Amino acid sequence: MKKMSFYVPLLAAVAACGGPSKEEKAQAQADTPADTVATAAAPVDLPEPYASKSVTKRSKVIGWPAGRTPTVPGGFTITEYAGNFNSPRWAYVTPNGDVLVAESNTIPTTVKKKVAAALDLDPSKSLKPTSANRITLLRDTNKDGKPDVRETFLADLNQPLGMLVLGDYFYVANTDGVLRYAYKPGQTKITGPGQKILDLPAGGYNNHWTRNLLASADGSKIYVSVGSGSNVGENGMENEKRRANILEINPDGSGERIYAAGLRNPVGMDWAPGTNTLWTAVNERDELGDELVPDYLTSVKQGAFYGWPYAYFGAHEDPRRKGEAPELVQKTVVPDVPLGPHTASLGLAFYDQKGFPAKYQNGAFIGQHGSWNRSAFSGYKVVFVPFQNGRPSGKMEDFATGFIANEEGKEVYGRPVGVTVMPDGAILITDDAGNKVWRVSAAI
Template sequence: MKLYQIPGACLLVGSMLAACNTSSNKEKAAGTPALNQINLPAPYATESVTNYSEVIGWRDGKMPQAPAAFTVTEFARNLANPRWIYVAPNGDIFVAEATTEKRGKERIEAKRSGLAKSQNIGRSANRITLLRDANEDGVPEVQTIFLSGLNRPFGMLVLNNYFYVANTDGLWRYPYQPGQTRIKGRGTKIMDLPAGGYNNHWTRNLISNADGSKIYVAVGSGSNNGENGMEHEVRRANILEINPDGTGERVYASGLRNPVGMGWAPGTTTLWTAVNERDELGDDLVPDFLTSVKDGGFYGWPYAYFGPNEDPRMKGQRPDLVKKTLVPDVPLGAHTASLGLAFYDRAAFPAKYRGGAFIGQHGSWNRSVLSGYKVVFVPFHNGKPAGPPEDFLTGFVSEADHKKVHGRPVGVAVLKDGALLVADDASGSLWRVAAK
């Protein structure tokens, strides 16, 4: 077992989740157990397994469960794989509806393996839906198709009277005025993006800096661990930085297998990302993570993981990169598919949540016991993690059969009224979590 120093975190793997969450402040002050120490098992300590969940939907009045101080309501339903949520400055809510498509032999194999029961694999809706809840009563009075005919859209951004959309193969922008309910004009493609490869990594997310002078584009890898050759990974497993017109591209950070969620820690200029790590090294490797992103930083993929731990499948190929691999800040458990990220920058929730991070965990397929399938919360203090992740929105895994799930949370966003909105793509729902 290898021991690494991780600022403000403890590894949530299997039964360790309960141990991390029950550590008292007194114990932390005494240094036992320290939050910044984790044990990583050796690669292949357990067999790599394929264990797809089966989505059964929400029946008989079942709903996700939040802590006692909150209420959960269904904000929208019957959406076509609502994957990501963006809240515009005026409070309008945009939902990207897109999915992994399987056709021909891939579709046959998905049905044989059980993948088809765990996620939507049909034709992608390829659209963005607008929802508006102007009176903030938790019931949108407007729901309309805002933009359609896209190519697996995901990240969205309103900046300088433009509406930006990150398709899987390129970044587009459209003239936009706050309050409009449909894009009618032609857009402009301002940036090509690499597409294809490992199909679950089609998502491309967007975020701008505070003054709107730069846009950051998250691009996941085209493979699990570079098995198709690194020549196919150019501009992938990176966060790219560009100017708002698409020029000036540079790699802001690299070695991030699938950095989907991005956010700025409130009160700081520090970018954070939630990263979906690699598979097939065993039940408890490799932990997904939440980390601050350093300009020019390298985070390991595919040569090393969670610090300078060399991936045995890439042994001896790039010892220089293994050595320079940065250790992430907060481990989130292996195979949890930690994808969503939203910092809580409102005041409606109790004080402990203010400034902290909510993370949507889409759920495992490469673990003997399902992991993820929930939204977790990481407390922050003065812009830095102040404790281990804790469960926030649960109940997605069936109590009657732990191989079945009601839905799969992914995108998370904070609304202008201070509620948290969670995209449940597998069930086609959006869940609203509000303080009582």
């Protein structure tokens, strides 16, 4: 099998963002710095496209039996933090320590999918007739690692995911826009009206309805992740405007600009501790074979172009977009850390506390929701990438496993998504298929 070698960069200067039109390509060319530099690290090999057959293998979610939990390394303890959710996709810790859990899921848009959802024919539990569309508040008043207050914080949303407290406002990212509400620390629910400060393109492929939020350190900017509306632009690039991007806005929604482009589905975002560098976990494209294309963790350079849909992992042209944008193919930034093909790497949190052993401090935890386009399951776990001085310093390793019950029967107990670091040093893992939030702490 012929393989194409590339290198994971330790430093990669920016490329440009653009689209398929001549005007957009010309702008991308004009915006690209001339002194593009890449410093090589360990080589990684990729097979040729279609070296293996594209396979559909969807998991069957059977739920967690009583007493069973995911598995974590020695020296750690994992327990159920809270359960009985309806697709807990994401968690956020407010400044006063409350945990907010966004409950939302994929909604069917075609007649076939609506029937399948109504009859509960989707074994992966990704497709449901409706979405809970709410945010639930959890509060641990006695600090015993288990919430004793549970309230509906905000309801009647539209597939919410990202949450943020900034100044006197609470922000939530619905699939079709960013809303903000007046907020006071400690309140257990929001009853006042929200203000939509930013419209976002909605609809589209698979699970790319999720929109995440992250504030800059000084609170002057908000970053909004928007996944693509298709696998590889097959519906026309006119349907991908403002998508496959990380957008930057002011806290009032003004001043929108594309911070980085060509990111197929950048869901998790976080700042590497001790730096001003934005990082994201990206869910890459499907249907090129078992080993293509790896999802990835990457630093995000302002103005950079990461390849979607024309190229992947640097200047590897996607054969389905062959010859359409050669200049953008050549300018594609190589991501920092490959996370395995079809893993659905979605969650991202840097460990900025001291409760875990030194090995884990400042490193990145990534939630992998799990594959559907691979002959053998990949993902279905939380992985860890060590960092030193703001850069990856070692190989990716498993951290929370045990979500797969029986691969031969395609059975899984649950599917991890988001990872959230708690002020007490524990981490939370949202399990949207298992309808639980797990808590991992270092054993005392």
